[in-house]
Amino acid sequence: MKKLLAIMWKDVNVLFRDGAAVALIIAGPLVLTIGLGLVTGSFAASDAPAISRIPVLIVDQDGGRFATALTDLLTGEDLADLLAPEMWNDEAAALERTRDGDVAATVVIPAGFSAGFLPDMTTGALPDPVALRVYGDPGSPIRAGVVRSIAEEFTNRAQTGVTTVQIALTSLATSGAASPAELPAIGRAMGEQLFNPLAYFAPAMALLFLMYAVTLGARTLLSERREGTLARMLAAPVTNGQVLGGKVAGIFLGGFIQMAVLILLSTTLFQLNWGNPLGVLLVIASAALAATGWGLLIAAVSTNSGQVSGLGMALTLIFGILGGSFVPGMQMGSLLERAGSITPNKWAMDGFMALAAGDGLPAIIVPVAALLAMAAIxxxxxxxxxRRRQSELLVG
Structure with a gap:
């Protein structure tokens, strides 16, 4: 056991002494989360971004609840250091000012925008959405892009929130927990509880880079074989099982530490409430185990460290897309949402979201069980x- 632990600690030390690796698996997800936080207005005004006071005109032709919410976001204190908004009534005049370069962008909220988020009270069906129109100054593509990103993210969050409320209201109605007359009031109360997008993107980005971290660990198995390190290990009084066991434990521990550090940093930097601490540890551990399983499979089917890197990067991106690291599964369609079940990202996100919503340990039984089953398989x-390639992998 001591020899196995020594190999494990050696691999973990190698991983976290690699400055480039640490930058990718720790700083990478934090930077992406911070960027998403800036465009969603999730930070306090004291956290001033590098790009500041972007002049933007807002033309509200709708006046509905969602239009008001967007206007409040764009003109609110959270984005006060980022945007310099101005309400405007004349769309044509606003566009002329944008073309002339007086402002970086104009956001037009068309009539019917709010109605596009409201389901039919009889059928529950949503009407065709009415899209926002964002016009940018060609001379300020970056600043216009920031405004466009904020508007698009608001729309995505609104759609996600409406879908969540719909599902909850349907469940209340079918279970008899609420009468039809009570549903509108319940829906309004739920809609007023704003969801912090950082609570979604922080674990999503951490899980995306978890796959990359385990790929780095798996790659050492083949790179050390090429460099002769494994042969020297086997020349010592250590068994093949201890070598492989130490490698597996090192990959798992590296992934676990990466996730735990990101959770702690996001709690400190973003003031996120992750929920039940024991539940968070269980989800982290089970996600790291499942990701380690994928890392081992990649190493087992690869013939060199370059193949491990290529396959690992491909799986990282595919799992990120299917598992909801970029877009919530409910927005991808039923087929892609079901396909996401093969990824550790999807099940870990289910667990983290349940805990963040205030649910207890019973709520994560299914996600944790799915991750452990995935790891075992x-x-x-x-x-x-x-076993089939043992002599090749360990000796070369």
């Missing part, structure tokens, strides 16, 4: 492949 498959 992948470990069994990888072990079988390693």
């Amino acid at each position: 992948l470990f069994i498959i990888s072990a079988a492949l390693f």
Whole structure:
């Protein structure tokens, strides 16, 4: 056991002494989360971004609740250091000022924008959405892009929130927990509880880079074989099982530490409430185990460290897309949402979201069980492949 632990700690030390690796797996997700926080107005005004006081005109032709919410966001204190908004009534005049370069962008909220988020009270169906129109100054593409990103993210958050409320109200109605007359008031109360997008994107980005972290760990198995390090290990009084066991434990521990550090940093930097601490640890551990399983499978089917890197990067991106690291699964369609079940990202996000919503340990039983089952299946498959290639992998 001591030899296995020594190999494990050696691999973890190698991983976290690599400045480039640490920048990718720790700083990378934090930077992406901060960027998403800036465009969603999730930071206090004291956290001033580098780009500041972007002049933007707002033309509200709708006047509905969602239009008011967007206007409040653009003109509110959270974005006061980022935007310099001005309400405008004449769309043509606003566009002329944008073309002339007087302002970076004009946001037009068309009539019917708010109605596009409100389901039919009889059928529950949503009407065709009415899209926002954002016009940018060609001479200020970056500043116009920031305004466009904020508007698009608001729309995505609104759509996600409406879908969540719809599902909850349908459940209340079908279970008899609420009468039809009570549903509108309940829906309004739920809609007033604004969701902090950082609570979604922080774990989403951490899970995206978790796959990359385990790929780095798996790559050491083949790179050390090429460099002769494994041969020197085996020349010492250590068994093949201890070597492989130490490698597996090192990959898992590296992924676990990465996730835990990101959780702690996001709690401190973004004031996020992750929910039940024990539940958070269980989700982190099970997600790291499942990701380790995928990392081992990649190493088992690869012949060199370059293949590990290529396959790992491909899986990282595919799992990020299918698992909801970029867009919530409910917005991708039923087919892609079901396909996301093969990814550790999807199940871990389910667990983190349940805990962030205030649910207890019973709410994460299914996600944790799915992650552990995934890890077990992948470990069994990888072990079988390693046994077939044992002499090749460990000796070369």
